[in-house]
Amino acid sequence: MEEIKYCKHCNERITAEGRSMFCSAECQSISHCKNRKAEKNIVKVYKKVRNVCVYCSKEFEATHIKVKYCSKECFKRSRPNSKKIINCAYCGKEFEASHKEAKYCSSKCSSCSKPNLMPTINCAYCGKEFKTYNKKAKYCSKECFNVVHANHNTLKNCAYCGKEFKTYIPHAKYCSKLCFDITQTTAQRLISCINCGKEFKTKILNAKYCSRQCYMIHKTKSPVIKTCKYCSKEFKTRKKETQYCSRMCYNGNKKETNKKLKNIS
Numbered sequence: 001m002e003e004i005k006y007c008k009h010c011n012e013r014i015t016a017e018g019r020s021m022f023c024s025a026e027c028q029s030i031s032h033c034k035n036r037k038a039e040k041n042i043v044k045v046y047k048k049v050r051n052v053c054v055y056c057s058k059e060f061e062a063t064h065i066k067v068k069y070c071s072k073e074c075f076k077r078s079r080p081n082s083k084k085i086i087n088c089a090y091c092g093k094e095f096e097a098s099h100k101e102a103k104y105c106s107s108k109c110s111s112c113s114k115p116n117l118m119p120t121i122n123c124a125y126c127g128k129e130f131k132t133y134n135k136k137a138k139y140c141s142k143e144c145f146n147v148v149h150a151n152h153n154t155l156k157n158c159a160y161c162g163k164e165f166k167t168y169i170p171h172a173k174y175c176s177k178l179c180f181d182i183t184q185t186t187a188q189r190l191i192s193c194i195n196c197g198k199e200f201k202t203k204i205l206n207a208k209y210c211s212r213q214c215y216m217i218h219k220t221k222s223p224v225i226k227t228c229k230y231c232s233k234e235f236k237t238r239k240k241e242t243q244y245c246s247r248m249c250y251n252g253n254k255k256e257t258n259k260k261l262k263n264i265s
Helices: 025-041 072-078 107-113 142-151 177-185 212-220 247-264
Strands: 049-052 059-062 084-087 094-097 120-122 129-131 154-157 164-167 189-192 199-202 224-227 234-237
16 A cells, blocks of 8 residues: 655645655745744854863853863964064053064154154254254254245246246246246247258157148159169159168168278278
């Protein structure tokens, strides 16, 4: 006799053969979801054990017998390659030391702890004594520095806008950076035209022609027939200075001249 099976979820008869415990896939998925929700709602209670910290030897409560350290700080300090945590010799704050001889948490604490080593200098304006590590220091404060330089200021006219301005720099020409930048961008240069030979002013660095007409005339000029210095072939060119038909001929002529100079020497 065959065993009659019933679904775990809906209690209906299972017609399918095999070891299935549900009548359909829907019943199976619903039952699994219910089981998962029930597991989430269960609060797991662990028994607490009293352990002793290996590093600081304090007693602490833990959920497992194998727990050795009471906190993360004790765990970090117990590591051999980890940075040591030391108290600052001046302010007493804890800090991670990068090397063995570290004593202070910052440069301020190190300078404050050694006031006698700082050299005393007299201010060049007010004459007060002040301590500093800077050997080139002359003034005790920025106020003294400004007062000294204000007395040495001279009136000058700006080379661009003509305004009067005060300055203690002897070679100063412009009242501001704007005036200096404008003069650099608007600076004109004298250049001779390649076509007509006239001199003209321009701001463009690569300028060669004084006008569009000279440019067009130079481009549309009929080429002149010349003979190459090296291979004595005829070639066409628009430039007056060209003497060789190609770069190969130019390099060949150079090599010959260098050989002749070596033989002479």
